[in-house]
Amino acid sequence: MEQRIGSGSQPLVEGAGFDPAFVPGLTPPASAAPKGPQEKGDPVAADPDETVPEEAAVEEPEEADEAEDAQEDAAEDEAPVDGPVFEAADRRARIVADHRGVRLCLDDQECEFRWDEIAAVETESPRFGKRFTITVHTPDRRWYPIEIEATARSRFTEWDERLDAVLDAYFEEGAAEEAEAESEAAAEKE
Numbered sequence: 001m002e003q004r005i006g007s008g009s010q011p012l013v014e015g016a017g018f019d020p021a022f023v024p025g026l027t028p029p030a031s032a033a034p035k036g037p038q039e040k041g042d043p044v045a046a047d048p049d050e051t052v053p054e055e056a057a058v059e060e061p062e063e064a065d066e067a068e069d070a071q072e073d074a075a076e077d078e079a080p081v082d083g084p085v086f087e088a089a090d091r092r093a094r095i096v097a098d099h100r101g102v103r104l105c106l107d108d109q110e111c112e113f114r115w116d117e118i119a120a121v122e123t124e125s126p127r128f129g130k131r132f133t134i135t136v137h138t139p140d141r142r143w144y145p146i147e148i149e150a151t152a153r154s155r156f157t158e159w160d161e162r163l164d165a166v167l168d169a170y171f172e173e174g175a176a177e178e179a180e181a182e183s184e185a186a187a188e189k190e
Contacts, residue, residue: 084165090149097166104146115170125156
């Protein structure tokens with residue numbers, strides 16, 4: 001019979017005792033090394049720490065489709081549009097309303113709404129202070145507010161006028177009401 005002196009437990013390989021950034025329940029990042037049998041002539045098998053260069057990586061068909069869509073969107077962005085554009089920004093937040101729809105950005109978070117996804121756009125200027133609030137409402141009764149800090153309160157009227165011009169040009173209330181009625185009808189059928 002074989003006996004060992006010392007602790008019979010295995011050392012920790014993962015967990016808070018080994019990695020101070022460990023969060024239980026999260027899976028570790030996938031390894032770059034391929035799983036499966038490796039042959040002696042395989043260059044990856046020679047040095048498992050070396051990763052495959054990006055040029056050698058094969059592009060997936062889905063990624064190719066996404067790349068083509070991004071190129072089409074970029075080409076669409078470059079096309080000159082004669083319609084009005086509203087843009088307001090401060091150090092953290094930004095809103096852009098143009099022919100494509102409304103885009104809201106706050107720090108590193110972004111969301112984009114096409115005109116057919118918008119039920120209403122609401123603006124609010126405070127009685128005191130310099131924070132102008134724009135809220136985008138969707139047909140499914142969700143709303144997305146964003147606050148822009150103005151350099152002066154006089155900017156509020158300018159922003160209201162420019163946003164109204166964009167809404168008058170691109171936003172069709174009838175289409176939004178029809179979309180809302182269709183979504184309610186679909187909900188009733190289910």
